[in-house]
Amino acid sequence: MTQHSDDRLTVIYNDTCPICAREVAGYKRTVAQEELPVDFAGLSDGDMQRFGLTPADAARRFHVMRGGERFSGVAAFALLWEQIPRLRWLAALVRLPVVAPLSRVVYDRVLAPLLFAMHRRRERQGRARHIA
Numbered sequence: 001m002t003q004h005s006d007d008r009l010t011v012i013y014n015d016t017c018p019i020c021a022r023e024v025a026g027y028k029r030t031v032a033q034e035e036l037p038v039d040f041a042g043l044s045d046g047d048m049q050r051f052g053l054t055p056a057d058a059a060r061r062f063h064v065m066r067g068g069e070r071f072s073g074v075a076a077f078a079l080l081w082e083q084i085p086r087l088r089w090l091a092a093l094v095r096l097p098v099v100a101p102l103s104r105v106v107y108d109r110v111l112a113p114l115l116f117a118m119h120r121r122r123e124r125q126g127r128a129r130h131i132a
Contacts, residue, residue, distance in 0.1 A: 073107050
């Protein structure tokens with residue numbers, strides 16, 4: 001099945017976050033090995049504005065662009081997972097009527113805020129080191 005260029009996904013993620021970077025590194029390996037239609041844009045690449053995001057917005061949540069439309073959070077993960085054959089089951093799982101709202105709450109209220117708080121702490125520590 002051939003995909004059109006507007007079907008390509010662009011994963012926008014916080015590559016300055018060790019947890020996020022490690023997870024996406026696994027996706028990148030799979031995408032490269034299986035030649036999947038997925039590109040990656042890390043926060044440190046700069047120019048998040050081309051995706052309609054500020055650096056803080058890009059760090060706050062996981063995003064995916066497809067066909068000019070931006071998806072974030074669990075919806076973004078599901079779009080990526082459905083591209084990876086061994087993870088399609090996970091995309092289907094987080095879209096189930098009972099699981100979808102629960103997974104969104106866990107990501108939106110617990111995981112994303114926790115990872116963003118860790119990001120902000122790393123930024124403050126980095127600024128403090130520059131001042132000292």
